[in-house]
Amino acid sequence: MYDTAKTESALEQTETKISARNVQVYYGDTHAIKDVNVEIEDKTVTAFIGPSGCGKSTFLRCLNRMNDTIDICRVTGDILLDGEDIYDPKVDPVQLRAKVGMVFQKPNPFPKSIYDNIAYGPRIHGLARGKAELDEIVEKSLRRGAIWDEVKDRLDAPGTGLSGGQQQRLCIARAIATEPEVLLMDEPCSALDPIATAQVEELIDELRQSYSVVIVTHSMQQAARVSQKTAFFHLGNLVEYGETGQIFTNPEDPRTESYITGRIG
Amino acid sequence: MTALPFLLLILATLAGYLLNRMAAGSIRANGARLHSMISYHGMFAALLVLVPVLTIILLWLAFEGPIIDRVVMSGLPDGLLDGQGDGALQLVLAEIKSISRGQIFGTPEDWKIAAADSYSALRTQSDWWMVAVVAGVSLAIIGFARSRVTAEFRARQGVERIVSGLMIFCSTVAVFTTIGIIVSLSYETVRFLDRVPLSEFLFGTNWEPQIPLREDQIAAEGAFGWLPVILGTMVITVVALFVAIPVGLLSAIYLNEFAPRKLRAVIKPVLEILAGVPTVVYGFFAVLVVAPAIRDLGQSIGIDVAPNTALAAGGVMGIMLVPFISSFADDALSAVPSSLRDAALGLGSTRAEMMTTVLFPAAIPGIVGGVLLAVSRAIGETMIVVMAAGLIAKMTINPLDSVTTVTVQIVTLLIGDTSFDNPKTLAAFALGMMLFLVTLMINVFALRIVRKYREAYD
Ligand SMILES: Nc1ncnc2c1ncn2[C@@H]1O[C@H](COP(=O)(O)OP(=O)(O)OP(=O)(O)O)[C@@H](O)[C@H]1O
Ligand SMILES: [Mg+2]
Numbered sequence: 001m002y003d004t005a006k007t008e009s010a011l012e013q014t015e016t017k018i019s020a021r022n023v024q025v026y027y028g029d030t031h032a033i034k035d036v037n038v039e040i041e042d043k044t045v046t047a048f049i050g051p052s053g054c055g056k057s058t059f060l061r062c063l064n065r066m067n068d069t070i071d072i073c074r075v076t077g078d079i080l081l082d083g084e085d086i087y088d089p090k091v092d093p094v095q096l097r098a099k100v101g102m103v104f105q106k107p108n109p110f111p112k113s114i115y116d117n118i119a120y121g122p123r124i125h126g127l128a129r130g131k132a133e134l135d136e137i138v139e140k141s142l143r144r145g146a147i148w149d150e151v152k153d154r155l156d157a158p159g160t161g162l163s164g165g166q167q168q169r170l171c172i173a174r175a176i177a178t179e180p181e182v183l184l185m186d187e188p189c190s191a192l193d194p195i196a197t198a199q200v201e202e203l204i205d206e207l208r209q210s211y212s213v214v215i216v217t218h219s220m221q222q223a224a225r226v227s228q229k230t231a232f233f234h235l236g237n238l239v240e241y242g243e244t245g246q247i248f249t250n251p252e253d254p255r256t257e258s259y260i261t262g263r264i265g
Numbered sequence: 266m267t268a269l270p271f272l273l274l275i276l277a278t279l280a281g282y283l284l285n286r287m288a289a290g291s292i293r294a295n296g297a298r299l300h301s302m303i304s305y306h307g308m309f310a311a312l313l314v315l316v317p318v319l320t321i322i323l324l325w326l327a328f329e330g331p332i333i334d335r336v337v338m339s340g341l342p343d344g345l346l347d348g349q350g351d352g353a354l355q356l357v358l359a360e361i362k363s364i365s366r367g368q369i370f371g372t373p374e375d376w377k378i379a380a381a382d383s384y385s386a387l388r389t390q391s392d393w394w395m396v397a398v399v400a401g402v403s404l405a406i407i408g409f410a411r412s413r414v415t416a417e418f419r420a421r422q423g424v425e426r427i428v429s430g431l432m433i434f435c436s437t438v439a440v441f442t443t444i445g446i447i448v449s450l451s452y453e454t455v456r457f458l459d460r461v462p463l464s465e466f467l468f469g470t471n472w473e474p475q476i477p478l479r480e481d482q483i484a485a486e487g488a489f490g491w492l493p494v495i496l497g498t499m500v501i502t503v504v505a506l507f508v509a510i511p512v513g514l515l516s517a518i519y520l521n522e523f524a525p526r527k528l529r530a531v532i533k534p535v536l537e538i539l540a541g542v543p544t545v546v547y548g549f550f551a552v553l554v555v556a557p558a559i560r561d562l563g564q565s566i567g568i569d570v571a572p573n574t575a576l577a578a579g580g581v582m583g584i585m586l587v588p589f590i591s592s593f594a595d596d597a598l599s600a601v602p603s604s605l606r607d608a609a610l611g612l613g614s615t616r617a618e619m620m621t622t623v624l625f626p627a628a629i630p631g632i633v634g635g636v637l638l639a640v641s642r643a644i645g646e647t648m649i650v651v652m653a654a655g656l657i658a659k660m661t662i663n664p665l666d667s668v669t670t671v672t673v674q675i676v677t678l679l680i681g682d683t684s685f686d687n688p689k690t691l692a693a694f695a696l697g698m699m700l701f702l703v704t705l706m707i708n709v710f711a712l713r714i715v716r717k718y719r720e721a722y723d
Binding site (some may be wrong): 061069071083094095096097098099101102104106108109110111112120121124125158160171175178228 | 369526602604606607608609610611612613614615618620623626627720721
């Protein structure tokens with residue numbers, strides 16, 4: 001009880017970016033997310049952890065309505081972005097996704113040149129006036145994605161020709177090129193080597209200055225390193241949510257503790 | 266009688282399979298480790314029997330007839346048939362054969378009856394010989410295969426070699442057929458070019474293949490310039506593609522990405538039915554509905570329209586081609602990995618932007634495949650054109666005029682009494698050759714384009 005109170009007082013100090021209330025997600029008859037309430041803060045890195053199949057990706061996809069593309073998927077409850085319900089019929093999911101960017105679990109570069117991959121978002125949203133500005137955006141995004149040095153000499157080569165880890169960093173760079181306000185990252189480092197992982201983590205830390213970042217990860221160390229807030233999911237329930245240090249050193253729920261110490265999952 | 270060898274073949278194959286399988290099984294039962302599974306040992310023997318023996322039977326059946334004919338004809342009494350033509354010899358042979366079947370007309374000469382007897386004797390002998398050969402060879406192979414069964418014997422590799430040999434054979438069948446077609450076409454084309462100079466054929470603007478068939482017939486000298494004919498084909502093909510490509514592609518895009526499930530469930534089967542409608546029916550539609558409609562429309566705005574128009578034939582042909590293009594395009598779009606859709610949508614593109622910038626470019630090779638098939642169908646289509654576009658070759662690109670196409674001309678040239686030594690009939694082969702070259706060029710060209718612009722997603 002005491003701990004919860006402390007967490008709530010911490011919440012009040014920072015601005016809430018996304019707040020989810022009583023969110024349920026069904027895939028046909030499967031109840032994949034059960035009554036989840038969570039407040040995701042602005043300028044904060046939030047980590048989602050939990051065993052495989054517990055619904056981390058599903059919940060993440062709710063936050064930018066990517067679940068709309070799955071026919072059998074049904075979402076109920078409210079998800080507010082800056083106080084506005086994103087499932088309101090008035091909201092255009094296209095504009096929402098421009099504001100809430102996403103990096104997927106599997107790298108999915110377009111079969112286009114590296115340059116065109118990065119320029120895709122800026123082009124469709126008209127972010128660049130002229131070629132010079134677009135070039136600048138592309139270079140900046142690739143640098144922030146920690147892949148500029150590897151690809152600067154072959155921007156015309158197809159993005160699909162890169163290695164898996166390079167592809168994932170390309171996808172991260174592509175997502176930040178559209179300048180989203182929130183960046184959702186689904187296991188962005190699962191295909192990366194330790195060096196690239198460190199670079200991406202550095203990037204996440206930098207993004208925190210201006211954005212809200214939500215990262216799904218299977219690595220406890222990574223969650224502990226990059227995030228300020230951690231949410232633990234288990235079988236579709238949000239079991240525990242709080243300060244990262246709190247969750248890792250002094251979890252309230254026995255399920256959280258046994259997951260962190262490696263006994264379930 | 267002919268069933269017996271096949272029966273033997275099946276028995277021998279089964280026997281080979283079971284024998285080797287059992288032999289391998291007993292080796293395994295004695296505690297040895299087999300290299301291949303016992304069913305591979307069985308398969309090895311079965312294939313080893315099946316392939317050569319089947320070949321023997323088929324070759325025997327193919328050559329038995331001609332060889333027996335030869336033997337019978339050369340066995341006839343000397344001097345009887347000296348100096349007779351080919352046709353007469355054929356007649357004699359046919360009569361001998363029908364006598365041997367018991368169909369006797371009038372009173373045949375004694376030597377014919379004798380020949381008929383020897384003919385049926387030879388046939389029976391040959392059949393028994395075949396049975397004997399099949400049985401002997403089968404036994405020998407079974408014995409050989411059985412002797413190969415050891416623990417180390419690589420039966421799986423053996424089976425794989427035989428099967429891959431069969432596959433190579435099958436895949437070359439198409440190649441050799443194509444080569445055969447080209448060779449026979451070229452042969453006739455060369456004969457045509459002996460009679461009509463190449464320059465006239467290639468650059469002549471007149472196509473009037475009516476030539477005197479008999480010495481005493483009065484007719485104009487024929488003209489064999491292929492340009493008006495190929496021009497007609499091109500006009501109709503272009504009209505058809507103008508209808509088919511936009512309609513087909515847009516319907517595929519709509520069905521694939523935008524249509525509600527229920528609508529898709531209705532439209533897809535309907536499109537597939539459209540693909541199954543015989544072209545004659547489309548021809549009716551063109552003649553009875555579309556052509557009069559175009560004519561009326563033309564008259565109402567003061568344009569003179571021919572009763573048979575390239576527009577009517579081409580337009581209806583376009584409708585016929587819609588299902589080809591739409592189903593190819595639909596498949597190609599569906600084959601694009603959904604992770605690419607997610608990527609585009611996740612970056613905030615609309616579904617239309619996703620379609621034009623990601624799905625469509627990635628699906629281009631499949632879509633071009635469908636379009637190419639449609640082009641080939643349009644160029645090769647005959648029935649709709651015969652019914653709705655006319656037979657007169659005109660040097661025109663006006664789709665409101667009546668035109669004719671290469672395929673229609675080939676058909677009309679070969680219909681009726683024809684002999685294969687006048688330019689009128691030979692012209693059909695020359696046209697066929699040109700059609701072949703044109704489609705080949707289109708295909709090569711399209712593949713080039715695809716290779717240049719495709720966005721490969723794997
Ligand atoms: N497209 C779908 N259709 C039906 N069921 C789905 C679909 N996607 C996910 N599920 C189900 O929803 C549940 C949660 O899946 P989800 O992908 O969110 O898990 P996760 O926590 O991301 O797991 P992982 O760590 O392995 O990525 C699973 O039981 C899964 O089977
Ligand atoms: Mg996941």
